[in-house]
Amino acid sequence: MTRADEATAAAVASVVGDGDPGATVDRDDRTGSVVAHAGDFEPPSLDAAVAVVAAGTADAPVAGEAAVVASEVGATVDRVDDVGVANLDRILDQVDRIREADVVVVAAGREGALPTVVAGLVDAPVIALPVSTGYGVGGEGVAALEGALQSCSVLTTVNVDAGFVAGAQAGLIARAVDAARAE
Amino acid sequence: MTRADEATAAAVASVVGDGDPGATVDRDDRTGSVVAHAGDFEPPSLDAAVAVVAAGTADAPVAGEAAVVASEVGATVDRVDDVGVANLDRILDQVDRIREADVVVVAAGREGALPTVVAGLVDAPVIALPVSTGYGVGGEGVAALEGALQSCSVLTTVNVDAGFVAGAQAGLIARAVDAARAE
Amino acid sequence: MTRADEATAAAVASVVGDGDPGATVDRDDRTGSVVAHAGDFEPPSLDAAVAVVAAGTADAPVAGEAAVVASEVGATVDRVDDVGVANLDRILDQVDRIREADVVVVAAGREGALPTVVAGLVDAPVIALPVSTGYGVGGEGVAALEGALQSCSVLTTVNVDAGFVAGAQAGLIARAVDAARAE
Amino acid sequence: MTRADEATAAAVASVVGDGDPGATVDRDDRTGSVVAHAGDFEPPSLDAAVAVVAAGTADAPVAGEAAVVASEVGATVDRVDDVGVANLDRILDQVDRIREADVVVVAAGREGALPTVVAGLVDAPVIALPVSTGYGVGGEGVAALEGALQSCSVLTTVNVDAGFVAGAQAGLIARAVDAARAE
Amino acid sequence: MTRADEATAAAVASVVGDGDPGATVDRDDRTGSVVAHAGDFEPPSLDAAVAVVAAGTADAPVAGEAAVVASEVGATVDRVDDVGVANLDRILDQVDRIREADVVVVAAGREGALPTVVAGLVDAPVIALPVSTGYGVGGEGVAALEGALQSCSVLTTVNVDAGFVAGAQAGLIARAVDAARAE
Amino acid sequence: MTRADEATAAAVASVVGDGDPGATVDRDDRTGSVVAHAGDFEPPSLDAAVAVVAAGTADAPVAGEAAVVASEVGATVDRVDDVGVANLDRILDQVDRIREADVVVVAAGREGALPTVVAGLVDAPVIALPVSTGYGVGGEGVAALEGALQSCSVLTTVNVDAGFVAGAQAGLIARAVDAARAE
Amino acid sequence: MTRADEATAAAVASVVGDGDPGATVDRDDRTGSVVAHAGDFEPPSLDAAVAVVAAGTADAPVAGEAAVVASEVGATVDRVDDVGVANLDRILDQVDRIREADVVVVAAGREGALPTVVAGLVDAPVIALPVSTGYGVGGEGVAALEGALQSCSVLTTVNVDAGFVAGAQAGLIARAVDAARAE
Amino acid sequence: MTRADEATAAAVASVVGDGDPGATVDRDDRTGSVVAHAGDFEPPSLDAAVAVVAAGTADAPVAGEAAVVASEVGATVDRVDDVGVANLDRILDQVDRIREADVVVVAAGREGALPTVVAGLVDAPVIALPVSTGYGVGGEGVAALEGALQSCSVLTTVNVDAGFVAGAQAGLIARAVDAARAE
Numbered sequence A, B, C, D, E, F, G, H: 001m002t003r004a005d006e007a008t009a010a011a012v013a014s015v016v017g018d019g020d021p022g023a024t025v026d027r028d029d030r031t032g033s034v035v036a037h038a039g040d041f042e043p044p045s046l047d048a049a050v051a052v053v054a055a056g057t058a059d060a061p062v063a064g065e066a067a068v069v070a071s072e073v074g075a076t077v078d079r080v081d082d083v084g085v086a087n088l089d090r091i092l093d094q095v096d097r098i099r100e101a102d103v104v105v106v107a108a109g110r111e112g113a114l115p116t117v118v119a120g121l122v123d124a125p126v127i128a129l130p131v132s133t134g135y136g137v138g139g140e141g142v143a144a145l146e147g148a149l150q151s152c153s154v155l156t157t158v159n160v161d162a163g164f165v166a167g168a169q170a171g172l173i174a175r176a177v178d179a180a181r182a183e
């Protein structure tokens, strides 16, 4: 469950706890994601890493959805925030770290230039995650999505604010890499 | 080079041959793709498979672009054609074959339902490749692209007719899987 | 009347009851549809069947409008729910049941693939009923409507969320079939 | 095959004739539709009537596609032309004739008011067939399609210029009525 | 002032009355229009008639704005309501009355066919007034506006819900006719 | 007939002349309009004036259509060209002349500011005639049409390039004024 | 900070005051802009002037954002209000004043004709600032933005309601002029 | 004159030469721009520099229009080509050179990220010049224009392919700087 407030998380915890006293229900403050596990849940663990990169603070909740989903699938997730292209030093400082991931999710709103720049810097597959910041013509994430579709770099995209889908696709790729490592 | 006619391919062959008598220039009749290699070219070879699935015959040229690009990167490419959802038996007959791939590209125009159906049937990551068939409202691939963005299944997408990008992203995933297998 | 809350239904019941103490006013909890009949109302009855198929739970209220309207006209209505194409087994399990109908309404949001798949499986006329689920580009039912307009199968469509129109058109076809049976 | 010129029809005739000397290939001058039948073809015949109504001369080719398709399925087809709403007398003069049909296809471009008016005049199911006449904002059939989607009368629609789909859906309804008559 | 509730009208009356005890402030219940006149106001009076025609009850407030504005300019205003094209008898019954006007405003939402039909029936200039009824694709008055722009009849249009502009333009034409009558 | 080349005009002249040796066929070089009259044609004559104002030379052909149509109806037509708002002196120089008309058509493309400016300067009814000049976003007359729909001045509009409709509506107003003068 | 209400401004003042007792926090009533300065802040001062011109009262808050930003950068700002083109005298009366500026920001909504007219009257660079007034088709500032993009005069534009960006760009130009004057 | 082929340039040269034997007519091969000067023409010369930056070779013709126009006004123009953001090293290598300009025009198509990146690197005012490269959704320069409107950096924009306007506005700023330097 994503984008839940604290009350909803508590309600979920109560319902879940009634059925399974050993169950855990955790809510991430930053993203509002709620993760519930049965008491006998064995968390999966993949030998594969996902980087979740975000351009600005407004992109954090959507990037967080992707991170939580990839994490639940068992991938190691590394979050890199606040590296928008209006100041290139920030992204250049983090590029070595991002290059360690097997797959990269890049969340950006407004003009959405960051996925193109990151995909130009790394060799791993990049998934663009357009965010519904912005206003006026091209607002609500439209310019960011179109920017991903028109990118000069190689990347694929999900719909605006589709953090769940970006995280799940990153998880599928991480799983494929993990399985190959295990062969 | 993609979507070239025979004359263009011949012209390319002539120019290339002048500079490097050992070079090869091949044109794929179905897709119009032209691939040129230096005489001392060592084709890369990846231990990873890409399935390129197409809904109808009109999708073949765009699917072909994806196949050629993934193939050039060194992936084993399996083409599955003519499995549009208006007759489900066709796709159900091919599903075991598609499940053998490490990553799947699905090309479809019109209402573009095939990527959603395929992503529901396989566990590998799926890349939707919307094709500019169709007419009237939602034509020129717009409905197919929006269908990929709205999909109930987990998948990512490229722009309309972006066979090159779909093939290149599939190639990046294949490369990551190959590298993991080699570890 | 469709999409009414309980209070509105009660108010209607009170007003109607004042004028005609034998009148009945019923509200369907799932759809919010309210049906009022005079005390001496003779419900029409048609020898014709309408199937109302819905992809997911989010589509129930709109599908319900179509079902109530077709039912009021006198058709036998069969509701088939939760058969979205992300899991083909569900729709394949229900196809014999759907094939018994004289006309089929298929409600689906997001990428709206279900009407195309159903129309490929049955010989009766299919009416697509796009639902305003979905978000981002192609959201608010636009992708689902465009998917119906671009369908590879033979079908006609109504506007987004137009459950009343879909049900009424299904009723007109049911009436034509009933009249032909009565000849 | 629809919208073929005479040369194409001749080429088809030649190819078809080579394989089956008894085959027939006919081209309708008005619509450019070409219909080919094997020498031992038994035309289907339905006890059901389809009216194909067109607003103006510019709508004839698209209306013709619908008529040919419905006719091939075996329905009796009645064409009513030149009854645009800018002069109501024309449509009012033909209404009795249209009321004899079991299902009605109404082709109109520009503002596309005719399907709404006809659906208000008849009890049979009406299928709107928007035509890509018109220019400027709302041109290329968009206003006509949106007019059908917004209609105050009960009707369903196909995409702009989708004469084939309108005729095929009318054929499916005619077939259902024919089957009911035969019971 | 248009679309004001009763409280606003009272507030206006109070403010206006403070400054000019003889002033009048009237609010039209149906349209919410408020008209304030100084105590020594001499209402203009034109020898010219404006018909304001509306398709349905939902169009009344916007049609009312046009009527109030034309009336304030001094034109004789005749309101003709509830004459939508889904039932042609209603408009045919009123056509003689509408033909008496020097200029006609026609308000309609949804598919907006009424302005085209009225302009085909009368010789006076017709101003289309699209109304923001409708829903889904083409909703919010877009189909109605595009229908006016694509009309097969001769007419001009204002923007969606622009009752003030339609009434003011009708007033300018009425004034021109009045001046000509006075010559 | 509008926008015809010289050859078409000649062909029309020949056909018309065969049937009616006294008939006249004239083509206006600037607009490509062709006007054919029977030999015994009595041109109508209205005691009313239409001004047709155009912003730039690119607007001349469309403005010409309006002028020809208004003229054929019998109105006195005054053409005022090349008065775009980027240089206000030009329109201010012509304003007295434009004020003599009973109704004004104003053709403008690009940002289409001229109809708003003219309607602010004259008391006669103004009809905006958006022209499909312009390029990029808002091109093909869209910005000009939207500018007319959003105008701060009182005016009505026709669709992009609809010179015929603008001229015909101006003619209807001229006829109403002429009739009033004749009373 | 722009578009803040009084309570927000007070909260900011309190927080800022805690850290720096000499700091000042000022809120402009008209625009809702809040400007905070450290106690030892030395306001920059540029030898360059920016004119901020607004068509109507509805444009004031957005124009105000531009003015505050340009002012903070140190430019001399001259505000010219209520000079919409529906009454040309108003803008003609102010043109000498506007000509004194080194760079001009012009805010306008609806049809947005004012930037084009001003850019035709002055030689300084003009920045259009489209405002989200307006309704119906072309509303929310779209017609105004497209009008700027299609302008017959030389000007550049920012997005709808982007007062901050217009003011900041005007500030950059003012700074360049100031630096050149200082050489 | 811009985008002229060689034949057109020759025709212009011939016409111009007839009237003024000393006149010069030059055509720039790369951009197709034609510049004609009277025999006694004194080229203006401004003490101000314009950088015209282009992402890729496809952007050269449009960037060239801007460069020719700025140059004709008298500015010193520096062209920086092939610095698209898919490879950041290219733009980082040129940034010192670009920083020497008083105003910068940045031409880019596809996702149009370059203007945002450049505006983040330099202090001079930046004018985005979106180019109509790209395909599918967001193609024809739409994504690039929307990217400029949504930019996280401070910049203004012109319409798609409006090289003339970008160059002219850069020229106006250069002129203002030159005048300030001359004071």
Ligand SMILES: Nc1ncnc2c1ncn2[C@@H]1O[C@H](COP(=O)(O)O)[C@@H](O)[C@H]1O
Pocket: B116, B152, C055, C056, C057, C058, C059, C082, C083, C084, C085, C086, C108, C109, C110, C111, C112, C113, C114, C115, C133, C134
């Ligand atoms: N089992 C389900 N439960 C809830 N929603 C569903 C389900 N299956 C499909 N949907 C929704 O149905 C729509 C499209 O389904 P389909 O046309 O089958 O691809 C979307 O609104 C989906 O989110």
Ligand SMILES: Nc1ncnc2c1ncn2[C@@H]1O[C@H](COP(=O)(O)O)[C@@H](O)[C@H]1O
Pocket: D055, D056, D057, D058, D059, D082, D083, D084, D085, D086, D108, D109, D110, D111, D112, D113, D114, D115, D133, D134, E116, E152
């Ligand atoms: N008599 C006619 N001749 C040619 N086209 C017509 C005629 N009547 C209507 N149309 C066209 O029919 C379409 C819409 O008609 P309607 O739906 O009746 O308003 C438009 O394409 C009109 O231009």
Ligand SMILES: Nc1ncnc2c1ncn2[C@@H]1O[C@H](COP(=O)(O)O)[C@@H](O)[C@H]1O
Pocket: F116, F152, G055, G056, G057, G058, G059, G082, G083, G084, G085, G086, G108, G109, G110, G111, G112, G113, G114, G115, G133, G134
């Ligand atoms: N005097 C005024 N008072 C209020 N709004 C105005 C005024 N003049 C123009 N406007 C508005 O200014 C915008 C366009 O002005 P313009 O470009 O000058 O035609 C629109 O938002 C108008 O509604």
Ligand SMILES: Nc1ncnc2c1ncn2[C@@H]1O[C@H](COP(=O)(O)O)[C@@H](O)[C@H]1O
Pocket: A116, A152, H055, H056, H057, H058, H059, H082, H083, H084, H085, H086, H108, H109, H110, H111, H112, H113, H114, H115, H133, H134
């Ligand atoms: N080296 C290049 N050669 C040709 N086109 C390029 C190159 N780099 C970028 N482009 C194009 O430039 C536009 C946008 O580049 P950018 O601003 O870097 O995102 C697109 O049209 C790209 O396809």
Ligand SMILES: [Mg+2]
Pocket: A118, A119, A120, A121, A122, A123, A124, A153, A154
């Ligand atoms: Mg890369």
Ligand SMILES: [Mg+2]
Pocket: B118, B119, B120, B121, B122, B123, B124, B153, B154
């Ligand atoms: Mg899957």
Ligand SMILES: [Mg+2]
Pocket: C118, C119, C120, C121, C122, C123, C124, C153, C154
């Ligand atoms: Mg079927």
Ligand SMILES: [Mg+2]
Pocket: D118, D119, D120, D121, D122, D123, D124, D153, D154
């Ligand atoms: Mg009916």
Ligand SMILES: [Mg+2]
Pocket: E118, E119, E120, E121, E122, E123, E124, E153, E154
């Ligand atoms: Mg008429």
Ligand SMILES: [Mg+2]
Pocket: F118, F119, F120, F121, F122, F123, F124, F153, F154
């Ligand atoms: Mg006026």
Ligand SMILES: [Mg+2]
Pocket: G118, G119, G120, G121, G122, G123, G124, G153, G154
């Ligand atoms: Mg200027």
Ligand SMILES: [Mg+2]
Pocket: H118, H119, H120, H121, H122, H123, H124, H153, H154
């Ligand atoms: Mg900067």
